[in-house]
Amino acid sequence: xxxFQCVLSVFCIVYMLFVVIVTKTYADEPLQVQLQKLQIxxxxxxxxxxxxxxxxIVGMAVEVVQEIMVRLKMKQQIKMWPWARAYLKAKEGPNxxxxxxxxxxxxxxxxxxxxxxxxxxxxxxxxxxxxxKISNLDDARKLKSIGTCREAFDEQFLKNEGFxxxxxxxxxxxxxxxxxxxxxxxxxxxxxxxEAMLKxxxxxxxxVEEQYTFLRTLNYIVFSKQISNEVVNAWRQTLKDIKxxxxxxKLQKKWLP
Numbered sequence: 001x002x003x004f005q006c007v008l009s010v011f012c013i014v015y016m017l018f019v020v021i022v023t024k025t026y027a028d029e030p031l032q033v034q035l036q037k038l039q040i041x042x043x044x045x046x047x048x049x050x051x052x053x054x055x056x057i058v059g060m061a062v063e064v065v066q067e068i069m070v071r072l073k074m075k076q077q078i079k080m081w082p083w084a085r086a087y088l089k090a091k092e093g094p095n096x097x098x099x100x101x102x103x104x105x106x107x108x109x110x111x112x113x114x115x116x117x118x119x120x121x122x123x124x125x126x127x128x129x130x131x132x133k134i135s136n137l138d139d140a141r142k143l144k145s146i147g148t149c150r151e152a153f154d155e156q157f158l159k160n161e162g163f164x165x166x167x168x169x170x171x172x173x174x175x176x177x178x179x180x181x182x183x184x185x186x187x188x189x190x191x192x193x194x195e196a197m198l199k200x201x202x203x204x205x206x207x208v209e210e211q212y213t214f215l216r217t218l219n220y221i222v223f224s225k226q227i228s229n230e231v232v233n234a235w236r237q238t239l240k241d242i243k244x245x246x247x248x249x250k251l252q253k254k255w256l257p
Contacts, residue, residue: 034231035074040065040097041090043083044171046196047255048100048118048219051080060255061100064117064248065221068238082170084151093224097235100219102153106160111222112232115239118252120192122154123213127179132186134211137161140186147175147187154188157215176201179208186211192256 042049042062049059057078065078081089090098091110100117101107124140126132134140140158143165148155150168158166167184169175175187176197189197198204221239223232242248 031230031234032073034228035072035234036076037095038074038076038097038227038231039089039095040069040076040078040099041081041086042078042099043086044080045083045100045193046200048192049080050196060251061117061219061221063251063255064239064242065097065099067242067247068235071238071241072234083149084170087151090222090224094226096224097221098223099221101222102217102219104153104157104217106156107153111225112227114221114223114232114235115243116218116220117239117248118192118219118256120190120217120219121213122157122188122190122215122217124186124211125179125189125194125208126186126211127182128207128209130185130209132211134186136212137214140212140214141165143185145184145186147172147178147184149175149188152188153217154190154215158188173197173200176203176208 042057042065044050045059047059048061049057052058057080062078068074069076086098087101090096090101098111101111102120103113103116124134124146126134132143134143140146141163145165145167146158146163148158148166148168149172150170152172155166155168167175167178169178172187172189172193175184176189178184179187180201180203194208195205198207221235223235239248
């Protein structure tokens, strides 16, 4: 046990030194150089971010990020990855910009939180006519199975609450199919993405019933921890300008149900 603790302590020290060295290296470069090294990633999460029929990455948050990039004279392309991979890369660093991520206690120390761009609520959903009623977290704990999206904020929250009946998939649209085929008792989803997710799975809002809302959250643009404060502040100020000008509000009205 002592040997294991020593190895673990050495690993932690080495990792901390790596973060400090990488952060210092980036911070020593001019701002514009640092900005061009950022990797911009998002997930398939309509209407926040998704691919349209022309295979272009579009959506409410995409337009916000693109506007920031234009103002900061950045020329990178936005990449779309599965959420679990995008989340892991942003957490490990060293130079990832991820949008959007719900701000929770579990995630708080993992990223630089640049700024919020929309709010949403997470609820349990059941198949219409199933007779399943969920009025609180204890009701949900008694269910046989609950579909979640791997590493999503609602799954992390429920795990932190001690849930052991979660079945994770890489996409929530897969959970919707499982729910309506009777393979799971309930699933988690947000009010922002529910309609698009149902459509993708080939169903409509009339096929499900919303039950207990267990979490409300702000969604942010986040940075890897190794990114310098100079870069973070440049993005933060630009996002503030967009909000002050009323552009963020216009984009929310355009895209969000």
